[in-house]
Amino acid sequence: MPTGSSGGAAVDEVPLIGHLTGFVDELRARGIVVGPSSLIDAAQAMEVLDLLDRRSLREGLAATLISDQMHRRVFDVVFDLWFPLGTGARTAVTALPRTPDGEIDIDEVREMAATMLADDEAAADGRLDALIALIVDQLGRYESTRGEAFSAYQALSQVNPQTLIAKIAAAMAGGDTDDGGLGDRPGTEPLYRRAARARAADLRAAIEAETQRRMAGAKGRERVADYAVPLLPEDINFLTAGASELAEIRRTIEPLARLLAAKLEIRRRRAHRGAVDVRQTLRASMSTGGVPIELSHRKPRPGRPELTIICDVSGSVAGFSQFTLRLVYALRQQFSKVRVFAFVDTVDEVTDYFDRGADDEDFGASMHRMITTAKISTRDGHSDYGNMLVGFVDEYGDSLTHRGALLILGDARTNYHDPRLGALRELTDRARHAYWLNPEARRNWGTGDSAATEYAEIIEMFECRNATQLGRAIADLLPV
CATH class of the missing domain: 1.10.150 (DNA polymerase; domain 1)
Structure with a gap:
């Protein structure tokens, strides 16, 4: 540069x-x-x-x-x-240690890595970077059909940074670097263990970064960027996210809720100006010869709407329902009442499970308690939207009023059961607003056992595959 x-x-x-x-x-x-x-x-x-x-x-x-x-x-x-460190292989005066038969000595490589990770000077003088470059060059290199390539997975699977935590902690404590970390051995203190875990994670990240640098130099950064650059947390697909990605999505809920709360409050203030008072307007127009120059409005009577949520908590859809519930509960001050119903094949009210917990840990515990104790699965344990809709009409249909909004969360996959379209039509007729948020891509609606296209003819259905789409739907659809 x-x-x-x-x-x-x-x-x-x-x-x-x-x-x-x-x-x-x-x-x-x-x-x-x-x-x-x-x-x-x-x-x-x-x-x-x-x-x-x-x-x-x-x-x-x-x-x-x-x-x-x-x-x-x-x-x-x-x-x-x-802005890479450079292009091509780094020059190094040393090589990875080898066994007498010429193979790379993985145990010795791990010892070197643990010792250098525990030594701040090794990072400062470049020795650690040189070791990482050698690991990628000699452990991560392989021949693909398109020529020489490098694999972070291949290098990491041999070094396995997670197994180095005990060695790093012991070296930081000034003791030996033998495996252990139990009893009175050096490095067993929580302070050393936490620092060792952080440095092992740094090693993993450094190997991945070096692999990307080598691949970018060989194949071009545009090609590497296509698979190496992760999605933003708010763009991660709810249904395909892994454990670490789900944790990232959870951290987006609170700031998203604050933004949406501000937007909803602005909409409420603008919408509550009050209807035109015709009598007062005509009376005021007498001073202008009967021409209504200024409109008079009735005194606004703002009110917070009621919200009823019905969410599918079966299988992978449960993650989508949980994020939506987190977001809605963060916005619950915007509504006069929030009632939550959950189902797998049978619907049950679960509002009380969430009224007590507000923070992240309590909410997760509430979800677990609800799934394990609520009467949401009494048949074969597979999603049955038709049975849920009929059950809701029979037991809770009166909970929907002209002041409220109905929000259904789920993928509309009925496992080939009767979708009971008439029951859904009855619910939408009772509610003032009714919307369905579907975490599946629109192109998959109506495929296999999906009744999404049939339901979409009765209720407005929206694709919500990630937090960005979810936030947009909540902001645009919920009444004020």
Whole structure:
């Protein structure tokens, strides 16, 4: 990356600006909002930062270009692709230790990694980076049908950073680096264990970053970016998210709820101006010869609507229902009453399970208690939307009023049971507003055992595969 001198600034300035602009365009393509003023701030920051100090450059650009720390992971991966340490293999004067028969000594490699991770000077003088480069080059290299390639999974499966925690902790405590971590052995203190876990995670991230750098140099950063750059948390698919991704999605709920609460309050204030008072308007127009110059409005009578939620909690759909319930409960102050009903094949009211818990841990416990104790599965344990709809009409139909809104959460997959369309039609007739949020892609509606297209003819159905779509639906659909 050109730094330029006072004499060469004019030569290097334009390529550097173009590179920064390309980097910002890539962030925008990934969903991170970067305004023109932020781009100008980043360019000004680069004027004073040491461009050879990647850590300072990374933090400087992050401070100016991203406003949501939940986007930091995506930013870091894109940064590594656009501002790499270099191209090609790093030069090294050492090689990985080998056994007498010439094979790489994995046990010795792990010992070296644990010792260097525990030594702050190893990171400062570049020895740790050199070791990581060797690990990727010699343990992660393989021949693909398109030539030489590198695999972070292949390298990590042999080094296995998780198994190094005890060794790192012992080395940090000043003891030996034998396996252990039990009893009175060095490094058993929680402080050392926490630090060792963090450094093992850093090793994993560093190996992944080095692998991406080598692959970007060999295949081009555009091709690597297609699979290496993760989705933003709010764009992760509810139905395919793993455990770590689900945790990221959960962290988006609270800020999303604050934003939506503000939007709903603004809509409520604007909508509650009051209807035109014809009598008062005509009376006031007498002063202008009967021409109603100014309209008079009746005194507004604001009220918070009621909300009834029916959610499918079977299988993978339970994750989508849980996130939606978290979001709605974070917004419950916007409604006069929130009633929650859950089902697998039988519907049951579960409002009381959630009224007590507000924070993340309590909400998760409430979900578990509800799924294990509520009467939501009394038949074969498979989703049966038809039986749920009929049961809701019979037992809870009167809970729907002209002041309330009905929100149904689920994928509409009936396991080939009767969808009971008449029962759904009766519910939509009773509620003032009725919407269905479906976590499946619209292209899959009506395929297999999905009755989504049939239900969509009766109730407005919306695709909600991620937090972005969910937030948009809640903001646009819920009454004020």
